[in-house]
Amino acid sequence: MTTAPTPLPLTWATKLIERLHLLYGTRFSQAWEGIDKAQLAQAWAEELAGFTGDELAVGLAACKSRPWPPTLPEFIVLCRPWLDPETAFRIAVAGMQDRRSGKPGNWPHPALFWAAVEVGGYDMVLHSYQTLKSRWETAFSVHMGQGAWEDIPAPTPVLSGPSSQPASREQIDASVQEMAATAANSKPRDPKAWARKILANPKGRTQAIVEMAKRALEQHQEVVA
Known part of the structure; x- marks a missing residue:
């Protein structure tokens, strides 16, 4: 404090x-x-x-x-030029805009921050000084006259969201290709592919290897069935 x-x-x-x-x-x-x-x-x-x-x-x-x-x-x-109500208002607006983007803002005195909080950060950023003049000057005067002020809290971290920029055709195509590759890689692998490969081309294989491949496929089919 x-x-x-x-x-x-x-x-x-x-x-x-x-x-x-x-x-x-x-x-x-x-x-x-x-x-x-x-x-x-x-x-x-x-x-x-x-x-x-x-x-x-x-x-x-x-x-x-x-x-x-x-x-x-x-x-x-x-x-302290910021003691002028209108100057203080403009400083507070800039500070509130900074806090909306996760920055602490420049606050010459805690009273500016707490007055802005009382008026409302949304209204401070949205409306002009002339619109908020009465509310701002009252809040600013009250908070400046308190004699003791709570410390200004750290701004809330801003979570990054999806970009509002529309994606280009190239970006869309690249995304589709990436998703297709991911889907292909995520398909379950055939555990008996080696056996199928041997039986599809048994030339040069020993009889024992061919028989082993046959038994492997027969066992696999029984499990699947």
């Missing part, structure tokens, strides 16, 4: 705020005017609990194309 993450280290939060201040200057400081720096760092550390250095780097990179500093909730989405 995946549990709620621990807060971001304060040193990370402090450096992050410094980077944002360097990017936006007074626009950033004015947005947080009147708030103690230590309290600001603590708040960001708590809200960014569980975020990795790579995710924070993604958020900072996204800020470079924004003229105004993001709010804390906006920065969270910049770090």
Whole structure:
């Protein structure tokens, strides 16, 4: 089970705020005017609990194309684009399609998987975001807010079935020939074939061999009868 993450280290939060201040200057400081720096760092550390250095780097990179500093909730989405409901939906659809073919899929967070399960894998793959928007956003919000999540189970192995590609004439002919050969090989062998062969062409055989072949056939006929 995946549990709620621990807060971001304060040193990370402090450096992050410094980077944002360097990017936006007074626009950033004015947005947080009147708030103690230590309290600001603590708040960001708590809200960014569980975020990795790579995710924070993604958020900072996204800020470079924004003229105004993001709010804390906006920065969270910049770090984790999949928190946007529509983006999360598309990731979940791709994940469900992968699982239908036996692949685990890419799930940035267990909540995406369990929300998709609640909506229904079939509906997720079949319908558009606009059709499932209300159901998806509700399920996604509920599962994201749980704080603890069951691990994503391994996908069910896919059994290979018959191909939907129609067989060519050559393939059919080859199959018929193979079946004919198999049938011929499966016919019961004549245990007295050697005796029949001798009697059919006794020339050069000794009288004893010919008589033995006769007795073998006579005994075989008695058993069959």
